[in-house]
Amino acid sequence: MITPVIMAGGTGSRLWPLSRELYPKQFLSVTGDMSMLQQTAARLSTLEHSSPILICNEEHRFIAAEQMRVGSFEHNGIILEPVGKNTAPAIALAALQAINISNDGEDPLLLVLAADHIIDNELAFTESVEKALPFALNGKLVTFGVVPKTPETGYGYIKAGMKDGDAFSVSEFVEKPDLETAKKYLATSEYYWNSGMFIFKASRYLEELAKYEPQILETCKKAIAAPSQDVEFIRVDSAIFETCLDKSIDYAVMEKTDSAMVVPMDAGWSDVGSFSALWDVSEKDEYQNVTKGDVITVDSTNNYIFAGNKLVSTVGVDNLVIIETKDAVLVANKDKVQEVKTVVNKLHEAGRTEQKLHREVFRPWGKYDSIDFGARDQVKRITVKPGEKLSIQKHHHRSEHWIVVSGTAKVLNGEQTLIVTENESTYIPLGTIHALENPGKIPLEMIEVQTGSYLGEDDIVRFEDRYGRS
Template sequence: MITPVLLCGGSGTRLWPLSRKSYPKQFSPLIGDESLFQASARRLAGDGYAAPVVVTADAFRFIVTEQLAEAGIAPGAVLIEPAGRDTAPAVLAAALHLFASDPDGVMLVAPSDHVIPDTAAFNATVQAALPAVRDGRLVTFGISPDRPETGYGYLELAAAPTDDLTPLPLKAFVEKPDAETAQGMLDEGRYLWNAGIFLFSVRAIVAAYRSFAPDMVTAVQGALDGAQSDLGFTRLAADHWDAAPAISIDYAVMEKADNLSVVPFAGRWSDLGDWAAVWRETQDGGLSLSGPATALDCDNTLLRSEVEGQAIVGIGLTDIVAIAMPDAVLIAHKDRTQDVKQAVAALKQKKAPQAEAFPKDHRPWGWFESLVVGDRFQVKRIVVHPGAALSLQSHHHRSEHWIVVQGTAKVTVDDEIRLISENQSVYIPLGAVHRMENPGKVPMVLIEVQTGSYLGEDDIIRYEDVYART
């Protein structure tokens, strides 16, 4: 059995405004109806695979379990990183976690935001790598390039790969090249894109870390030994975790190891690193349209509306990317989409909330979004999952009106508990201790009208919370 290790702590700023720090690209349905994370988990499920180990950030823990449940996949463990430290500590945490129960097991490390349409071909490639793993090799997967890409690192082989999926020795890692160098490597035929996907035995990768990053082993093992169980999650100990360096597994281990093999994968693959990559994966006849989008006399253009009922129209556009969100719009030349991160940095300097905050605020019980914000009032749409409940709370600075528009709400206001059905409302006075729950079998939707001198999300005193946020 192979244990998938899904890494999903990144922010994906190059896909702003859809991908943001509070809700990065791996959790969005960029291609198809399910998220990239769900597609990755489904790809590595079924015969031959054990339940996945997920390594993620605290802010995403409930999103991870919710999306896995929607995909019908139960995680073997969800490890919570106290802070992002790049891929080397994350992979090591998963390896040491597995080592405690099955040191001879096999683990497949994969980012959770990649697109690999041909699942059968990918799994065949993984199976072809197992003999090398049994020989103690650390296997990485290289993607056969179809263009001189400057946004990826490369793997240099001693000889051109064959078509029989034979594991090949790795000669060198190559940093992201300029255009001329990338074209030369493509012509030579001995270079593959570095996909950042790895297969190895738990024992072999732990041994490699002990050889090349012993201080990291000490720090991460300490974080695991001091970990706390929290609602089924494994929360790594922050004091030890902070001692681990922020470094990729390539730099920390792979570039130093002498037992590496590469298995080429000739199928379609993309890390969706920018909007140009999304266009390549979704375009039909040069156009990629998503949502209520219309293109007139446009060529090589991506138009995407993420706002229900908001149309986006392009006329006479060539090589343009336009993304419409409820609170932000991106318009860029397709050749400049790698520079979107500069726009995010500029917005952060201006302290614009759009830089990092997603319009929908996802919580363990559901989500909410602001519809209208005024000087002393705010209107929100709140969606609560079946069986979920908000915390028992009060506010110092605001009162609230709740109007149920779908489903039924169980509402607590001080000592009174009652059911509120569609088209009914309830008033929450300033300072009242209150809670809303969804006792039904369908999502409950309500409109909340807040009024008061301060409407920030930090004006909450929690008394009880099923998600341990008190």
């Protein structure tokens, strides 16, 4: 039986401002109602498989868990990377964990998928996986080569060698080419886009990793030797894992092994690596515009326009990307969208928060929206889900005034425990230990007014937290 491994890492830079460092693109719903992570999980429904293992960054754990829960997707644990070390170590951790939880010494068959890909034709995806199965069961390390439609310069390529049934030996992996080289690749029919998806036995991957990158394997073995299980999260040893080499599976194993095979896949695949790629895979109107939200276009063509909160109108524009969110607006030529990363870098250098998180931030207990702020004050709209509780905490630099808009709040305020209902409020003085809980059956909506000399999210001293953050 297949054990899917869903890699849900990412930095959130290529689709900024829709994606952020703390909310990368795999958690976005860019086509349809489901996020790309949820679409990846749903895509497995036509395959006989066990519950997937997820891998994500420590800071993304609650978003990943919540999206799987909301989508009713079961999983076999979420491995948390304390720091990103690329795909070779990530897959090694998953392979070791899959072997650890397997029944009766079974050698798990891993189907490695990225959480931020779009595949339009799920039947073709399933057929390619089924064609790859016999080779993987026979000890091959199989990758999936996407049948190219255009001379794409943004992808790496795989050159196919000798044909063997439904697969080919891998002749070579090729870096992203220039346009003329990509055109030559397309004309030969021997080259495929490198999808970054794989299927192989866990033991075979570890054997090849031991042969070519033994340091990665030994480090991963030590890091996951005694994992900390926090409900659904699997934590590895941070200090050990941070010493691991940073290498992709291609560089570490696939380009070196003599067991690599490639199975063609023609399934409408895209890694949605830019807004132009997102425009390519999205439904367009008669003027080739893609519009999301409240948008009015006049004499405008070939644009990707996203209105998150306000009316966005265009007159006489062509080939633009226009993105409006609560805290940022991006206007870019569609041919220059790869340079969005430069904007993100400038925000990072300036110490601004817009590259890191949205104005509306999701937490395991609910969410908050920073609706207004000044030099010494900030106003947040807070939503707490029924039955959830924020950590017991205090602040060194700010006091807080809480006003309940709807629902019921159970408040720890120093030595007192209060029930605060609609149109009532309470004041939390600076330095006072406090906590907020929703004991009711409906969401708790409240307004928080913060005042003080420093209002950063890192001014929190947690004493107790049901989500493992204390």
